[in-house]
Amino acid sequence: MKNVVKIALAGFGTVGTGLAKILKENKEWIKKRTGKEIVISKILVKNLNKPRTLIPHPNTIFVDTPEALFQDNDWDILVELIGGIDLPYQLITKALKLGKSVVTANKALLSMKGKDLLKLAETQNVGLYFEASVGGGIPIIQTLKESLSGNKIKAITGILNGTANYILTEMSQNELTFSEALNQAQEKGYAEADPSLDIKGIDAAHKLTILIFLAHGVVYPLEKLWVKGIENIETQDISFAKELGYVFKLIAQVKEKSGHLQAGVFPALLPQKHILAKVDGPFNAILVQGNAVGPIMLYGQGAGDLPTGSAVLADIISLIKNNYAPNNTGFIESPFKDANILDNVSVVCEHYFRFQVLDKPGVLSALSGIMGEHNISIAQAIQKAQNKKKGVPIVFLTHRARLGDVEKAINEINRFDFVLQPTVHYPIIH
Amino acid sequence: MKNVVKIALAGFGTVGTGLAKILKENKEWIKKRTGKEIVISKILVKNLNKPRTLIPHPNTIFVDTPEALFQDNDWDILVELIGGIDLPYQLITKALKLGKSVVTANKALLSMKGKDLLKLAETQNVGLYFEASVGGGIPIIQTLKESLSGNKIKAITGILNGTANYILTEMSQNELTFSEALNQAQEKGYAEADPSLDIKGIDAAHKLTILIFLAHGVVYPLEKLWVKGIENIETQDISFAKELGYVFKLIAQVKEKSGHLQAGVFPALLPQKHILAKVDGPFNAILVQGNAVGPIMLYGQGAGDLPTGSAVLADIISLIKNNYAPNNTGFIESPFKDANILDNVSVVCEHYFRFQVLDKPGVLSALSGIMGEHNISIAQAIQKAQNKKKGVPIVFLTHRARLGDVEKAINEINRFDFVLQPTVHYPIIH
Numbered sequence: 001m002k003n004v005v006k007i008a009l010a011g012f013g014t015v016g017t018g019l020a021k022i023l024k025e026n027k028e029w030i031k032k033r034t035g036k037e038i039v040i041s042k043i044l045v046k047n048l049n050k051p052r053t054l055i056p057h058p059n060t061i062f063v064d065t066p067e068a069l070f071q072d073n074d075w076d077i078l079v080e081l082i083g084g085i086d087l088p089y090q091l092i093t094k095a096l097k098l099g100k101s102v103v104t105a106n107k108a109l110l111s112m113k114g115k116d117l118l119k120l121a122e123t124q125n126v127g128l129y130f131e132a133s134v135g136g137g138i139p140i141i142q143t144l145k146e147s148l149s150g151n152k153i154k155a156i157t158g159i160l161n162g163t164a165n166y167i168l169t170e171m172s173q174n175e176l177t178f179s180e181a182l183n184q185a186q187e188k189g190y191a192e193a194d195p196s197l198d199i200k201g202i203d204a205a206h207k208l209t210i211l212i213f214l215a216h217g218v219v220y221p222l223e224k225l226w227v228k229g230i231e232n233i234e235t236q237d238i239s240f241a242k243e244l245g246y247v248f249k250l251i252a253q254v255k256e257k258s259g260h261l262q263a264g265v266f267p268a269l270l271p272q273k274h275i276l277a278k279v280d281g282p283f284n285a286i287l288v289q290g291n292a293v294g295p296i297m298l299y300g301q302g303a304g305d306l307p308t309g310s311a312v313l314a315d316i317i318s319l320i321k322n323n324y325a326p327n328n329t330g331f332i333e334s335p336f337k338d339a340n341i342l343d344n345v346s347v348v349c350e351h352y353f354r355f356q357v358l359d360k361p362g363v364l365s366a367l368s369g370i371m372g373e374h375n376i377s378i379a380q381a382i383q384k385a386q387n388k389k390k391g392v393p394i395v396f397l398t399h400r401a402r403l404g405d406v407e408k409a410i411n412e413i414n415r416f417d418f419v420l421q422p423t424v425h426y427p428i429i430h
Numbered sequence: 431m432k433n434v435v436k437i438a439l440a441g442f443g444t445v446g447t448g449l450a451k452i453l454k455e456n457k458e459w460i461k462k463r464t465g466k467e468i469v470i471s472k473i474l475v476k477n478l479n480k481p482r483t484l485i486p487h488p489n490t491i492f493v494d495t496p497e498a499l500f501q502d503n504d505w506d507i508l509v510e511l512i513g514g515i516d517l518p519y520q521l522i523t524k525a526l527k528l529g530k531s532v533v534t535a536n537k538a539l540l541s542m543k544g545k546d547l548l549k550l551a552e553t554q555n556v557g558l559y560f561e562a563s564v565g566g567g568i569p570i571i572q573t574l575k576e577s578l579s580g581n582k583i584k585a586i587t588g589i590l591n592g593t594a595n596y597i598l599t600e601m602s603q604n605e606l607t608f609s610e611a612l613n614q615a616q617e618k619g620y621a622e623a624d625p626s627l628d629i630k631g632i633d634a635a636h637k638l639t640i641l642i643f644l645a646h647g648v649v650y651p652l653e654k655l656w657v658k659g660i661e662n663i664e665t666q667d668i669s670f671a672k673e674l675g676y677v678f679k680l681i682a683q684v685k686e687k688s689g690h691l692q693a694g695v696f697p698a699l700l701p702q703k704h705i706l707a708k709v710d711g712p713f714n715a716i717l718v719q720g721n722a723v724g725p726i727m728l729y730g731q732g733a734g735d736l737p738t739g740s741a742v743l744a745d746i747i748s749l750i751k752n753n754y755a756p757n758n759t760g761f762i763e764s765p766f767k768d769a770n771i772l773d774n775v776s777v778v779c780e781h782y783f784r785f786q787v788l789d790k791p792g793v794l795s796a797l798s799g800i801m802g803e804h805n806i807s808i809a810q811a812i813q814k815a816q817n818k819k820k821g822v823p824i825v826f827l828t829h830r831a832r833l834g835d836v837e838k839a840i841n842e843i844n845r846f847d848f849v850l851q852p853t854v855h856y857p858i859i860h
Contacts, residue, residue, distance in 0.1 A: 022581075022722045026722070029580070029582055032761055032762060034762065139576075139578070142569075142577050143569050146569075146744065147561070147569035149463040150456055150460050151456070152459055292737070292743070293731070293737050293740040294730065294737050295731070296567060296728070297727075298727070298729075300723065300727065304724070306722045306724065310580065310723040313722070318576060322752065327751060331462055
């Protein structure tokens with residue numbers, strides 16, 4: 001066997017340079033682990049003239065076209081770290097067709113085109129690895145594919161987006177508004193100039209579909225996922241939650257019920273004692289409930305050059321150590337059926353409501369009356385005095401109730417003329 | 431390839447029956463993962479006449495001698511779940527010599543004889559897997575061997591013993607004394623009749639040496655490890671810690687400093703905000719600091735039939751999927767050198783002191799004088815009124831100081847005639 005493994009790297013941004021740094025810093029250690037030297041032999045970049053402070057290896061060649069990257073095919077693994085859909089799809093498809101293994105961090109691509117790509121990898125009997133696509137350096141992909149593969153997974157509950165978690169942590173701990181927290185996240189490099197994928201829950205949704213595929217062996221089409229972002233969370237709801245012993249988190253969750261899956265990405269209240277409630281700032285965590293292992297949680301940095309580079313390197317090492325025998329999905333035959341989906345109206349959980357109402361007699365009784373008519377039982381209520389014009393907020397925490405019933409109740413309540421703003425509602429997760 | 435994988439199981443206690451239950455419950459799911467049926471074909475038990483409610487498979491044969499277990503050698507993997515040293519050592523050695531792969535949960539054996547057994551497995555080129563030996567169902571072994579193998583590990587900080595953690599949690603949250611909490615743990619099945627391995631830190635020490643081996647590729651002899659149990663922790667120290675914003679945990683820790691290792695098992699104070707401070711009851715967690723991945727934490731049930739059975743199954747599936755090509759240590763050549771050990775006197779951290787002293791003038795000044803002489807700078811102090819005869823407790827939290835200096839200071843302080851009891855001291859971990 002050769003003693004050098006050659007990497008063709010597509011993209012030399014944050015994660016690509018992170019990978020290059022780790023390969024340099026830990027070169028001797030990686031040799032002890034793999035018996036090989038891992039060398040980045042070619043890098044596809046947009047602009048060949050951009051000055052580079054980090055040159056991975058004296059022999060590294062920078063190229064600016066896919067053709068040049070594939071010329072001679074003198075490398076072993078394609079590492080795709082460009083982002084986007086079309087060009088990565090072309091590059092990965094071409095590499096797989098050439099019988100090359102591929103490592104990618106591209107969750108959007110996997111969420112949308114993963115089925116095609118995994119089918120192709122299976123036909124070609126080559127590796128398509130993607131540890132870095134979910135949870136940065138957290139080994140959640142490996143854990144689902146291997147360590148927990150003998151478990152039936154009952155539930156996955158994750159904090160999968162570090163930007164959203166940073167914003168919610170700042171809103172909660174330092175009483176910032178959403179837009180103040182977002183500005184701060186952008187200044188610190190935790191949020192991009194266009195943060196919509198992160199704050200609208202779409203990035204977490206991409207990641208959740210990947211986890212569902214590995215845990216349950218079915219495809220959950222992205223467009224069928226219930227996705228709600230954090231952009232409308234108000235400071236007063238964060239305060240009420242805190243007063244009641246809860247924190248806000250953007251949760252990505254899938255639950256299995258008799259062969260059907262219930263899944264979504266949404267802001268929710270978690271009790272302060274919940275293990276995920278302690279996951280603050282840009283950190284990610286994934287709580288997995290297996291029918292044998294019980295609850296386990298993996299926690300770490302969900303982004304960043306070195307953590308994500310570490311996950312890419314884990315895939316490269318895994319391919320080398322298994323002599324490129326692929327274990328892409330953790331299943332003998334990749335299962336590409338669509339999930340049996342349980343509609344979200346049938347979700348049963350506790351709920352948080354905030355009504356903004358005129359402060360007049362009969363209001364509380366009318367609100368609780370509607371709740372009762374829809375089988376929603378109130379566990380706690382808070383009413384506070386406030387500015388007369390804007391009305392007063394009334395907060396209810398309820399016992400477990402169907403989401404379908406909750407939606408009906410909210411529709412009726414919003415029709416009352418004493419209700420001054422659309423009712424605010426969030427699920428509570430235990 | 432055969433479609434049935436036959437297991438010879440040594441021991442049919444908690445974990446053995448857990449494994450059998452999972453294999454039964456998840457049989458079809460495991461086939462989707464491995465393409466095989468996993469069957470427990472023989473079980474070595476002490477007493478053949480004991481009635482068994484769970485029979486793993488219609489063809490399972492119960493035997494009561496090692497000879498009968500090995501007769502015909504008509505199985506593929508030995509799963510050793512007896513516990514103890516001598517018999518497991520014999521069984522595993524014999525299996526490895528026959529070219530059979532072995533899965534074990536036996537941390538004491540691995541800690542004491544792991545080097546011999548891994549050398550033998552390497553010579554024979556067969557698998558010796560031990561995911562269940564540390565952290566129950568938590569995939570920490572796999573994570574160190576594979577996902578983080580490209581990282582240099584700077585520190586591991588673990589809560590590795592569920593019994594000790596349950597006791598400390600009860601002492602802290604429900605204000606039980608140590609012996610009340612121990613009794614309760616025994617009643618609930620979290621502690622054994624003889625709990626000394628757990629409460630004295632020895633079980634955690636066994637596990638720590640296994641983690642050190644995988645993370646650093648060196649043998650840290652058990653007898654060189656600094657090990658201190660929880661049996662002398664007093665209720666008042668738990669209360670003072672709480673008042674100051676800290677919790678007590680039995681910590682297993684290794685830190686790397688310029689190629690040297692500093693390791694120990696000891697009770698320590700953790701800030702309530704520390705991610706490990708939230709690990710309560712019988713749960714375990716391991717925080718790993720890698721030079722690329724940064725901090726990651728794995729959390730789950732450290733014991734129990736199904737969680738530990740899940741880890742045993744993970745090893746079996748891993749052996750099957752890799753076609754028995756062993757990856758026992760995560761190194762190309764297993765490194766069996768002894769660790770370069772940094773003496774614990776050179777540990778630098780913050781400290782908690784409690785002095786029990788006569789309430790008379792000059793005491794505080796004498797205590798703080800000795801501290802100053804040994805370069806220990808006081809960060810916080812508490813003095814409370816108490817029973818005159820027993821004296822008053824004075825608590826100091828210090829800034830970072832060398833453990834060697836702390837020990838010298840304590841020796842001098844304990845010689846004062848106003849000091850009524852030996853001074854209590856614990857490290858603080860951040």
